Amino acid sequence: MKKALILGVTGQDGTYLADFLLKKNYEVFGTFRRTSHKCFERLEEIKIFDLVHTIKADLADQGSIQNAIKKSDPDEIYNLAAQSFVGTSFSQPILTSDITGLGTLRVLEAIKQLTPNIKLYHASSSEMFGNYPEIKNENSPFLPRSPYGVAKVFAHNMTKHYREAYGIFASCGILFNHESPLRGLEFVTRRISYEIAQIKFKKKTKISLGNLKAKRDWGFAGDYVEAMWMMLQQKTPDDYVIATGESHSVEEFLSLASEIAGLGDWHDLVEIDPEFIRPLDIDDLVGDPSKAKKELGWKPKVNFKELVKMMVEHDIDYFRHYVDPFDISINRN
Ligand code: NDP
Ligand code: GDP
Secondary structure (H helix, E strand, C coil): CCEEEEECCCCHHHHHHHHHHHHCCCEEEEEECCCCCCCCHHHHHCCCHHHCEEEECCCCCHHHHHHHHHHHCCCEEEECCCCCCHHHHHHCHHHHHHHHHHHHHHHHHHHHHHCCCCEEEEEEEHHHHCCCCCCECCCCCCCCCCHHHHHHHHHHHHHHHHHHHHCCEEEEEEECCEECCCCCCCCHHHHHHHHHHHHHCCCCCCEEECCCCCEECCEEHHHHHHHHHHHHCCCCCCEEEECCCCCEEHHHHHHHHHHHHCCCCHHHHEEECHHHCCCCCCCECCECCHHHHHHHCCCCCCCHHHHHHHHHHHHHHHHHHCCCCCCCCCCCC
C-alpha cells in the first residue's frame, strides 16, 4: 500500500485529494495546524475524517515538518499548505512570504535531509503570471501582482532548484483557479454562491463585492487534484499548467448564480464595496492545459455552468436544512 502525506489536508484541495487517494487505496496522512477551534469540517463534510491519519505541523516550524515526514514515512508528499488568499496577502505580506514562500523551502530542506527519494508535488499558482496578456502556458513569464504571487514565484523557483541541484523528484502544478462547495468563504465564487443562498432564504438582501470585471479560468477542484496525482506517476518530474482554457468574469458568475437560484436580475443584488477592491488586481487569467492533456492524459470534466450550479445548489441546500446558530461572518481583506 502506498503512503501519501498531504501538507494542508484541512483545505479545499487537501480534502478532495485525500478522498481521491483513499479511493486509490493509499494510506493517507495529513497535516493540520493548531487552532483554537475545530478545523476538520471539510473532511467531516465528505465523511473521510476517520480515514485520514492527522499530524500537527506548521510550515513556520521546521521541526514539525520533519516530524510529519518521519511519522508518515511517505512515498509521495503533496505540499498544499499555504496562506492561499490573495486579498489577505496585501494586508499580511510578511506572513504570506513566510508561509507560502519560505514554508515551501522548509519542506524542500526537510525532504533533502530526510527522504531525498520521495516524490513531491508542489502547488504553484496562475497568480505568478500576473497580467501577462496571452493565454498562459509553462513557458509564459512570471509577472506577479500580489505578495501572494511573489511568494509563489519564490516557492516555484526554489522547487525547481531542488529538482535540478539535488535530483529531487519535485513537480509543480501551475493550477488556475479551482472552486467547489468546499471553497473558502472569502473567495469570490464561494462568497457569491453562499450569499446568494442567504438572500434566497431572506438572511440578507445584498452582496458586497469589489472588481466585477475581473476574469478567471475557473475549474472544479475535484478534477484538479487528479492532475496532481498524475504528475507524480510520471517517469520524470516536470511542471504543468492545469486549467480549463476559458475564462469568465465575476459578473458572469454572479449572473448565472442568480439565475440558478431564481433571484432575477443580479444588478439588484449587488453593491460595490471599496474594501474588496485590491491595490493591484489581475484582469484576466486563462491557461493552456495542452501539455497536461498530451503528457498526463488529463482534462477537466466539469464545465463552468456545472460548477456554478454545483456550488449554488450546495449552499441553497445548506440553508434549507440547517438553521445556523451563529451568523457566520465573512473574512474581509
Ligand atoms: P486552502 O486555503 O483551502 O488550504 C490551505 C491549507 O494550508 C489549509 O489546510 C491550511 O490550514 C493550510 N495552512 C495555512 N497556513 C499554514 C501554516 N502556517 N502551516 C501549515 N499549514 C497551513 O487552499 P486550497 O486548498 O484552495 O489550495 C491548496 C494549495 O494550492 C495552496 O498552496 C494554494 O495557494 C494553491 N493554489 C490554489 C488554487 C485554487 O484556486 N484553489 C490555485 C492555485 C494554487 P487551515 O485549514 O488551518 O487554514
Ligand atoms: P484569486 O484569483 O485567487 O484572487 O481569487 P478570488 O476569488 O479571491 O478573486 C478572484 C477575482 O475576483 C479577483 O480579481 C478579485 O478582485 C475579484 N473580486 C471581486 N469582488 C471580490 C470579493 O468580494 N472578494 C474576492 N475574494 N474577490 C473579489
